[in-house]
Amino acid sequence: MDYRYLGNSGLKVSEITYGNWLTHGSQVENDVATQCVRAALDAGITTFDTADAYANGAAEQVLGEALKTERRESLEVFTKVYWPVGPKGVNDVGLSRKHIMEGINASLARLQMDYVDLYQAHRYDHETPLEETIQAFADVVRSGKALYIGVSEWDADQLRRGQELARQAGFSIVSNQPQYSALWRVIEKKVVPASRELGISQIVWSPMAQGVLSGKYEPGKDAPSGSRATDSKGGSQTISRFMDDKTLTAVQRLKPVAEQAGLKMSQLAVAWVLQNDNVASALVGASRPEQVAENVAAAGVKLDKDAMKAIDKALSGVVET
Ligand code: NDP
Known part of the structure; x- marks a missing residue:
């Protein structure tokens, strides 16, 4: 496994992050979820991504249980705040100080951890003043409950303003978590150039387009x-x-194209997102431990210009930019 720095920070993350959206606490039984986490650890994955809202809190619980006997210092654990978990009171959504402070405590309880490495704003909140959100994140960092702050699906202007306020508040936003795959390249135009300027990395979700780029779904x-x-x-x-x-x-x-590169299609898809040097990690999901073992082989792969061109040609007309 290769590791990359997250933004301008000193935090290293594994090039493949294991994520548990739609699987833990939902599609996948708990014993299989634990086996997937084991397979990830065995393959050198140290970075794990979840969110409070995944399976209404259950995904954090399953991940916390699976990781609880591991050495905490050897892991990077990421979670998120924005959407409601359970009852939908008026303050159970968004990035108000109240929801952030209650959210981090509830996430840590479900994960059975004292801190998360990265706490992420799952979306941008258009209703709460950004100053309030950033100040609340600064206090979460100062309390030691999260070591770093990231965001998810923020656009270039939101990243710029957020980073400016974060720096004034004494910390930096280190990452953004957008959708990115050979089929979904929306971030390339504005988000990636702005992030490079701001010292922000991308941790990209659905690099396999939710399994579609593995080629297993045939028309x-x-x-x-x-x-x-x-x-x-x-x-x-x-x-x-x-x-x-x-x-x-x-x-x-x-x-x-995959055969020519000596890769499975799943590995080609994950390797493709890692060719972008603003991407710190590909967030890959799995419903079976064998998939984890297969996907990690994409770390460290260098695709040559011909392979990149062949991918563009194959997908011409179906790419979202
Ligand atoms: P992927 O594109 O990696 O899709 C993963 C799914 O593809 C697996 O659950 C599995 O589904 C299938 N798959 C995985 N490996 C293989 C393989 N080798 N061969 C065939 N099929 C395979 O990513 P996800 O869509 O799962 O997203 C990954 C993570 O990103 C999430 O867990 C979450 O942490 C994060 N995320 C963040 C979002 C955000 O808003 N910030 C939004 C969405 C995700 P199956 O076997 O069931 O077909």
Whole structure:
């Protein structure tokens, strides 16, 4: 496993982060979730991403239980705040001081941890003054309950303003967590250039387009049983944006490109996001331990110019930019 620095900070993260959205506490039974975490640790993954809202708090609980016997200093644990968990009181959403302070305490209790390494604003809050949010994050850092602060899906202007206020408050935003894959390249135009200026890294979600870039969904055929596209608890809905025949046909054209590079299609997809040097880590999910073992082989892979061009050609017409 290779490791990269998160933003301008001294924190190193594994190039592959294991994330548990839609799986832990939902699609996947707890014993399989624990096996996936074990497989991740065995493969050298030290970085784990969750959120309070995943499976209504259950994802944090499952991850905390799976990690509780590990040496805390050898792990980087990330969680998030924004969406409500459980009852939806008027203050149970957003980035107010109240929700952030209550959110971090509740997350730490579910994770059975004294601190998280990275606490992330899951979205931008257009209603709370940014000054209030940043001051609350500064206090969370000062209290030792989170060591670093990140955000998720903030645009370039939001990152600029947030970083300016964070620096005034005595800390820095070290990361942004956007969607990024060979099929979804929206951050390349503005977010990545702004982040480079600001010393912010990307930790990118759905690098495999939720499994689609593994090539296992073939146009005109039923989705394999047990896959996210068949998950009635939410997965089939979230993956549907990539499940049209045009996209699935284009993805199949990546097969010879992967073979030429000596990789599985899943590994090619994860390696592709890691070619961007503003990406600190690819956030990969898994419903089975074998997938974790397969995906980690993408760390450290260098794709040459011909491979990158062949990927663009194969996916021409189906890429969101
Ligand atoms: P991926 O694109 O990596 O998709 C993971 C899914 O693809 C797995 O659950 C599995 O689903 C399938 N898969 C994984 N490996 C393989 C393989 N080798 N071969 C075939 N299929 C495979 O990422 P996710 O969409 O799961 O997102 C990853 C993480 O990103 C989340 O856990 C979360 O931490 C974060 N995230 C953050 C968001 C945010 O707003 N900040 C939003 C969404 C995610 P199956 O086997 O069921 O088909």
